[in-house]
Amino acid sequence: MILKGSQRGSGQNLAAHLMRMDDNEHVRLHELRGFASDDLGEAFKEAEGIARGTNCRQYLFSLSLNPPEDANLSEHGFEAAIDQIEARLGLSDQPRAIVFHEKEGRRHAHCVWSRIDAQTMTARQLSFFKKKLQGVSRELYLENGWKLPRGLESPAERNPTNFTLEEWQQAKRQGVDPRWLKSTLQECWKHSDSRKAFESSLGERGFFLARGDKRGHVIIDHHGEVYSLPRMLGVKTKDVRARLGDGNDLKSVTEAQAIIGQRMTPAIRRHVEESRNRFRDRSNDLAKQKEALTRQHRAARAQLDNDQRAEWDRETLKRAARLPKGLRGLWHRLTGKYREVRTLNEAEAKATRERHAQARQELIDQQRRERALLQIKFKELRQGQAKHLSELRRDVGRFMRFARGDARSPGRKQSQGLRLGLSR
Incomplete structure (x- = not known):
């Protein structure tokens, strides 16, 4: 089970997000423990009100629990996992809320605890919670007989095509799967030992190598969208420069976009x-x-x-x-x-x-x-x-x-092979 947690404030924004029906097919408030209200927003207001008596701004700990796609985990199974997690993090008996979401046939849960101990009016410390969550996650995979993701077997085996929210949104604007985009560029990099070979491999897939204003080497697709090359490859900038040079002789982003615009035909x-x-x-x-x-x-x-x-x-x-x-x-x-x-x-x-x-x-x-x-x-x-x-x-x-004019034999046969039917 993939576990992602964060300390945060803004309880009202979180409550609104968790109860959104437009972003999920099914939403169910499963449990409110330790709160006077039976409404999620009002419950988080209680937590915020108590937190005002302390210096803690991130008075909530929010956790998402995502079992494997083919897993059929019951509500009791989710509760058992949450009990195990809160014991490991030192959040036992703290007020908590559990919400179930279903989307695209998959079911996952969110659990939110109040970090404020009402007896001592202090916030529960959550030192090294990411490492602890990773340990619990590995245990849950083993206990339920699920196949361990490569990243949990060994950190060195993490999927190189993992992407950030910013990368996802950029690719989504272009209607491109960011996993495909990253894997394609990484494949070009893997099988190229020089800048010429890399540019040739990129060109076969409709990408253009250019000089960025602040980011060094960048990639431009046929829509003119710009991507940071080191970020997409998952390598350091110095490693990119070691193979491709400093890039000062490359076309600028503006120049490259102009060339692409000229070459992209209406057909x-x-x-x-x-x-x-x-x-x-x-x-x-x-x-x-x-x-x-x-x-x-x-x-x-x-x-x-x-x-x-x-x-x-x-x-x-x-x-x-x-x-x-x-x-x-x-x-x-x-x-x-x-x-x-x-x-x-x-x-x-x-x-x-x-x-x-x-x-x-x-x-x-x-x-x-x-x-x-x-x-x-x-x-x-x-x-x-x-x-x-x-x-x-x-x-x-x-x-x-x-x-x-890079075609080997730009004669009639190859032109017919493309069948673009271009007019002069």
């Missing part, structure tokens, strides 16, 4: 745009199916909640009626029968809670299986689109070589 742009339009249409169809399925699933869960709430209220009234009042109640207390009835009521209430939790879990599991079938179609569509766009990028690279 190539049209091919890319047509591919994206086809993908958008098919994606919209699947999105409509997803919305309909989400509405159906939400309605089923709401109906189950209403039925269980009504059943709980009926049984609560029935259990309350068993407890005698007045003199009869006093006599039952003296004889010990009152305790017997209360014990029976508590056992029945526990059984009902467990039965309700089991029914809720069975419904969630069934709906996740249905959602997983739809997610397969999404993945197939995205993979097909990524492959097609990759082929188009190679076409872009080939055409740019023709425009530069």
Whole structure:
């Protein structure tokens, strides 16, 4: 289970984020422990109010728990993992909130603790919490029989295509999978031993090497988007310069973008745009199916909640009626029968809670299986689109070589091979 934690303030912003329905298909506030309110926003206001009596600004500790995609972890499994984590971090008995999210057929949890100890009015210290979380994460993988990610087996084996939020957003603006982008550039770097070979390999994939204003060597794609080369490769700037030189003789970003703009023909742009339009249409169809399925699933869960709430209220009234009042109640207390009835009521209430939790879990599991079938179609569509766009990028690279006059035999046969149908 991947664990990511952070100390933070701004409890109201966090509460709003955790309860967002537009960004998740299902959101459920599972537990509020140690708070007077049953509303997440109000609970975090309580934590903030107590924190004002201290000098602590990051009064919350927020943790996300992400099991493997094929794992089927129950609510009890998440709770057990959270109990294990809070014991390791020294947050036992601190007020906490647990929220479940479901998106794209996957289920994950968020747990937020108040760091403020109300007895001592001090914040719980969370020294080396990242290292501790990594240890718990490894234990959870082993305990549940899940395959360990390479990064948890050995830090040296971490995936080199991991990316930051900034890199993700930049690639997302261009409709490119950042993992593909990084792996492609790293592959070019791996099989190139000189700047000439590297530029040639980049050109085949529709990329251009240029001189950045402040970042040294940069990569420009056929849209003119600029990427820092050392960051995309995951290597140091000095290592890039050792192989490619200082880059002072390279085209500037502005010059490179102008050249790319001249070489990108309307025909190539049209091919890319047509591919994206086809993908958008098919994606919209699947999105409509997803919305309909989400509405159906939400309605089923709401109906189950209403039925269980009504059943709980009926049984609560029935259990309350068993407890005698007045003199009869006093006599039952003296004889010990009152305790017997209360014990029976508590056992029945526990059984009902467990039965309700089991029914809720069975419904969630069934709906996740249905959602997983739809997610397969999404993945197939995205993979097909990524492959097609990759082929188009190679076409872009080939055409740019023709425009530069770099083709080996720029005769009629090769021109027909591209079949671009360009007009003069």
